[in-house]
Amino acid sequence: MGRVKIVTDSTADIPKDLVKKYDITVVPLKVAIGNETFQDGVNLTTEAFYQKIESSEELPSTSQPTPYEFETVYRRIAENEADEVTILSIHLSSQLSGTMQSATLAAEEVKDAVHVDVVDSKRASYAIGIIVVEIAKLAQDGADVKACKERLNTLLEETKVYFLVNTLEYLQKNGRIGKASALFGTLLKVKPVLSLSEDGQVYPYFKARGRKKALAAIREAVNEQYGSKPVHIGICHANALESGEELLEKTTSSLQVESTTITEIGAVIGSHVGPESVAVTVMPAK
Known part of the structure; x- marks a missing residue:
């Protein structure tokens, strides 16, 4: 059934060492503070963010990745894998963001190249991240997509x-x-x-x-x-x-x-x- 690759978004707030250790792909959302726009976790650290909002009179605003940004990530993963791959793409609650919608549209666009299962975690921050890390561990240990999805569904419930x-x-x-x-x-x-x-x-x-x-x-x-x-x-x-x-x-x-x-x-x-x-x-x- 091929390898399983894990994709999530920056709202999972996974420590960078765990992202690297378990080969998790993170798609950044965007944050606007005043006239500046940043990619979450890419060109804006958490320390810098909290310093900026302390000195800003306006509340920050956020936006989800575009479908094209997800499509680019999915196709890159497929191209870099020598063997067949299935992508589990696990994201921020659809009640809180349009990120799920962007990922779903992208999954449809790439179905000629790779199978992507897009999952609504119905969670935010490390309530997503802790689950993503667990499934990434399974995938890294060689679990197939069926085993990963069964464990994922259990964790989402419990x-x-x-x-x-x-x-x-x-x-x-x-x-x-x-x-x-x-x-x-x-x-x-x-x-x-x-x-x-x-x-x-x-x-x-x-x-x-x-x-x-x-x-x-x-x-x-x-x-x-x-x-x-x-x-x-x-x-x-x-x-x-x-x-x-x-x-x-x-x-x-x-x-x-x-x-x-x-x-x-x-x-x-x-x-x-x-x-x-x-x-x-x-x-x-x-």
């Missing part, structure tokens, strides 16, 4: 993400607020725990009075869902490493953790959640 934002302003002004819009008017002293619904929209999981109760709510949720099962943990943060480490410590101390990854929320997702946001993703191990 991996959960919870996140805290410092303000809902970024989500609201960028139109990604989803079902969390119900929180407006109730945010005095409330620290909402947000998550992503089954269809990939942002929704309020829990309305906590203060950060301590928010962390307790996340801990209770992951303990109830995973108990003593072995898990992998992904922590991502928007220029807030200490908060990310606190989230890891406070919410997963009673879990059977096989591995942890701490990564930064990149410019695209950072444009929508804002500085100081943190998230924890819990993925079952085999």
Whole structure:
């Protein structure tokens, strides 16, 4: 059935060493700040991004790759492979971006050259990345497309993400607020725990009075869902490493953790959640 190659987009926020180690192809989205436009993770680092938005009066805006950009990537992969190849292209929730649409259109254009399965992760940031890395490991170990897709479908069902934002302003002004819009008017002293619904929209999981109760709510949720099962943990943060480490410590101390990854929320997702946001993703191990 040939090799399996993994493609994702820059919103997966996968650390560069893991991208290289597991041969993952990352297609960048774009970020506009004032009159400047950048490719996420290519000519704009996360550090530079957060510095820029601190000094900018305008909120940043984002845009998805074009179908042609995806087509170029797919054809390059096919041309570089001596043997038959299948591409699994795993992307940001279609409820949050048009990236899926661009990838789907491109997959149709290249069907004469290579088979591409485009997958809506219904997730964002390292909630995508942690799954992509796991499937890339399988592919690198020689798993065929059937095995990769079976594992992918399981992980998409069983991996959960919870996140805290410092303000809902970024989500609201960028139109990604989803079902969390119900929180407006109730945010005095409330620290909402947000998550992503089954269809990939942002929704309020829990309305906590203060950060301590928010962390307790996340801990209770992951303990109830995973108990003593072995898990992998992904922590991502928007220029807030200490908060990310606190989230890891406070919410997963009673879990059977096989591995942890701490990564930064990149410019695209950072444009929508804002500085100081943190998230924890819990993925079952085999």
